[in-house]
Amino acid sequence: MSLINKEIVHKRLIKRMTANRFAKFGFILATSFSLMVLGVLIYRILVEGLHYLSFEFITNFASRIPERAGIWAALLGTLWIMAVTAPVSFILGVGTAIYLEEYAKKNAFTKFIQINIANLAGVPSIVFGLLGLTIFVRLAGLGSSVLAGGLTMSLLILPVIVVASQEAIRTVPREIREASFGMGATKWQTIRRIVFPAALPGILTGTILALSRAVGETAPLLVLGALAYVAFVPENLFSQFTVLPIQLYNWTSRPQEEFHMLAASGIIILMVILLIMNSIAVFIRNKFHKRS
Amino acid sequence: MKKMKSVYLFLMLSLILIFAAACGKSGEGVPGGGHLSGKIKIDGSSTVFPIMEAVSEEFQASNPNVQAPVGVSGSGGGFEKFTRGELDLANASRPIKEEEKTAAKAKGIDYTEFELAKDGISIVVSKENDFIDHLTVEELKKIYLEKDTAKRWDDVREGWPKKKIDVFSPGTDSGTFDYFDEVILEKKPMRRDAQLSEDDNVLVQGVSGSKHAIGFFGYAYYQANKDKLKAVPIDGGNGPVEPNPKTIESGEYAPLSRPLFTYVNNKSLKENEAVYEYMKFTLENAGELASSDMIGYVSLPKEKYEEQMKKLDELAGK
Numbered sequence: 001m002s003l004i005n006k007e008i009v010h011k012r013l014i015k016r017m018t019a020n021r022f023a024k025f026g027f028i029l030a031t032s033f034s035l036m037v038l039g040v041l042i043y044r045i046l047v048e049g050l051h052y053l054s055f056e057f058i059t060n061f062a063s064r065i066p067e068r069a070g071i072w073a074a075l076l077g078t079l080w081i082m083a084v085t086a087p088v089s090f091i092l093g094v095g096t097a098i099y100l101e102e103y104a105k106k107n108a109f110t111k112f113i114q115i116n117i118a119n120l121a122g123v124p125s126i127v128f129g130l131l132g133l134t135i136f137v138r139l140a141g142l143g144s145s146v147l148a149g150g151l152t153m154s155l156l157i158l159p160v161i162v163v164a165s166q167e168a169i170r171t172v173p174r175e176i177r178e179a180s181f182g183m184g185a186t187k188w189q190t191i192r193r194i195v196f197p198a199a200l201p202g203i204l205t206g207t208i209l210a211l212s213r214a215v216g217e218t219a220p221l222l223v224l225g226a227l228a229y230v231a232f233v234p235e236n237l238f239s240q241f242t243v244l245p246i247q248l249y250n251w252t253s254r255p256q257e258e259f260h261m262l263a264a265s266g267i268i269i270l271m272v273i274l275l276i277m278n279s280i281a282v283f284i285r286n287k288f289h290k291r292s
Numbered sequence: 293m294k295k296m297k298s299v300y301l302f303l304m305l306s307l308i309l310i311f312a313a314a315c316g317k318s319g320e321g322v323p324g325g326g327h328l329s330g331k332i333k334i335d336g337s338s339t340v341f342p343i344m345e346a347v348s349e350e351f352q353a354s355n356p357n358v359q360a361p362v363g364v365s366g367s368g369g370g371f372e373k374f375t376r377g378e379l380d381l382a383n384a385s386r387p388i389k390e391e392e393k394t395a396a397k398a399k400g401i402d403y404t405e406f407e408l409a410k411d412g413i414s415i416v417v418s419k420e421n422d423f424i425d426h427l428t429v430e431e432l433k434k435i436y437l438e439k440d441t442a443k444r445w446d447d448v449r450e451g452w453p454k455k456k457i458d459v460f461s462p463g464t465d466s467g468t469f470d471y472f473d474e475v476i477l478e479k480k481p482m483r484r485d486a487q488l489s490e491d492d493n494v495l496v497q498g499v500s501g502s503k504h505a506i507g508f509f510g511y512a513y514y515q516a517n518k519d520k521l522k523a524v525p526i527d528g529g530n531g532p533v534e535p536n537p538k539t540i541e542s543g544e545y546a547p548l549s550r551p552l553f554t555y556v557n558n559k560s561l562k563e564n565e566a567v568y569e570y571m572k573f574t575l576e577n578a579g580e581l582a583s584s585d586m587i588g589y590v591s592l593p594k595e596k597y598e599e600q601m602k603k604l605d606e607l608a609g610k
Binding site: 061062063064065066144222223225226227228229230231232240242250252253254255256257258260 | 335338341342344345346348349352359360361362363364365373378491492493496510512513515516517581584585586587588
């Protein structure tokens with residue numbers, strides 16, 4: 001009698017192979033489903049949006065006449081908001097992450113802060129809008145300005161940047177730090193020259209993805225008093241403004257088909273902006289990965 | 293380290309680029325025509341928005357030094373800012389409420405109500421619906437109220453199909469809901485199985501997709517979707533009347549024609565020449581703009597605008 005019963009082995013093997021095939025099929029199905037949805041979405045937007053897409057569409061202000069309507073004010077408003085949000089959220093977010101990872105003692109208090117930051121990332125964006133309205137618009141007297149909008153957006157994406165930066169800093173190996181200390185470097189020198197550069201790709205990827213989220217937000221800015229029809233571009237940080245998502249939302253909620261098509265054209269522009277931002281993130285990550 | 297520097301440089305450059313893009317073109321529109329300059333703060337109802345957008349666009353075309361942007365915080369959001377003195381004009385698809393009046397008084401804000409145009413809240417069914425010819429206000433109540441609600445069409449009127457009614461309604465935040473709530477439901481709760489949406493285009497899709505559905509929204513949404521929807525004539529006591537520009541303007545389409553307003557801060561009107569000129573322009577043109585195809589409301593009778601013009605001049609001391 002042989003020690004191995006070939007028949008049982010064969011049966012089990014077939015069972016395992018089938019399970020294997022099913023798993024593979026399931027994953028392919030999941031991927032193709034999301035790809036299909038994306039494909040349909042892009043197809044619909046292109047079909048509806050290409051009609052009004054032109055150079056004038058980018059450089060004209062909004063209008064009640066669809067042929068004359070454009071997104072210039074909204075596009076520049078979005079860029080202005082980004083110009084405030086990007087540096088503010090980067091400096092505050094990375095600063096917080098460095099403090100929490102490198103300096104803060106691991107005690108109950110920092111744990112408490114940590115939990116709160118993670119929770120903040122899940123707070124609905126409209127709550128940040130209300131916060132911005134009370135603090136920046138009214139208390140600080142900034143009015144419904146680019147500055148107030150940019151600062152509110154910074155608060156909104158700050159938790160995401162802090163968490164992403166912390167993760168990035170944590171992946172820097174301890175040995176490198178210790179080597180730096182061993183060479184006589186101070187803590188600040190180590191952070192500046194060793195830890196920060198090594199963590200930068202992760203930090204930047206997180207920051208740019210967070211900024212992409214800010215580009216698409218409508219609710220907090222509407223609460224702040226961002227406008228919907230603007231026929232001028234922001235001149236400075238205290239100008240009133242509108243942003244792309246508000247303009248798009250406004251167009252989609254109108255009854256006439258023409259405005260829905262305009263919204264689709266605007267979505268194409270917004271997608272291009274997001275695509276550029278994400279490519280920058282990928283580019284930076286690749287550049288740095290080669291180095292290490 | 294060299295690589296680091298190039299990345300810093302890259303980041304700096306992209307930031308500068310963003311700023312440059314943002315600053316470019318800012319001088320546009322300054323030179324040329326119009327003695328008037330200043331800023332006008334307008335916010336409020338999203339229903340009134342298309343009218344004010346059109347007015348602002350036309351006004352700024354002839355007065356390029358005036359900035360008159362329009363916000364869409366909703367009627368309530370607009371009044372909240374208006375009664376704090378943060379706005380010159382508050383657009384509203386309903387009259388100001390008592391508590392908002394009190395808030396304005398507390399801040400010492402005097403204001404005047406101006407009517408810009410009319411909207412007829414249209415009760416709509418799918419184009420395929422062949423049994424409905426009109427509804428009385430009582431029947432509407434039966435369809436929409438939670439209490440003693442009609443589950444099937446034959447509960448509404450005898451002889452209609454024994455089919456479940458699919459009920460659609462605008463969301464509770466909208467002025468349209470508020471108005472319907474007041475004149476039809478009389479503040480009693482709406483049936484719980486009604487499907488609510490803040491986006492009227494979703495309601496259009498819902499109602500046109502089912503032979504046994506019913507819904508309501510502003511006249512503009514009916515007008516833009518006439519090929520898919522049928523407006524139901526409403527009997528408010530004097531026989532069935534269907535919504536059209538004539539019946540809405542005259543108020544014959546009762547009780548569902550509603551006025552659209554803008555509220556003006558009297559102080560701004562006196563002190564800011566631009567606000568006065570803007571309001572004058574509004575009263576001269578709102579009717580025509582509001583009733584254009586791309587907006588789809590109904591203008592008021594001419595005398596109504598003239599009357600309000602006199603009121604405006606008096607207030608501004610002209």
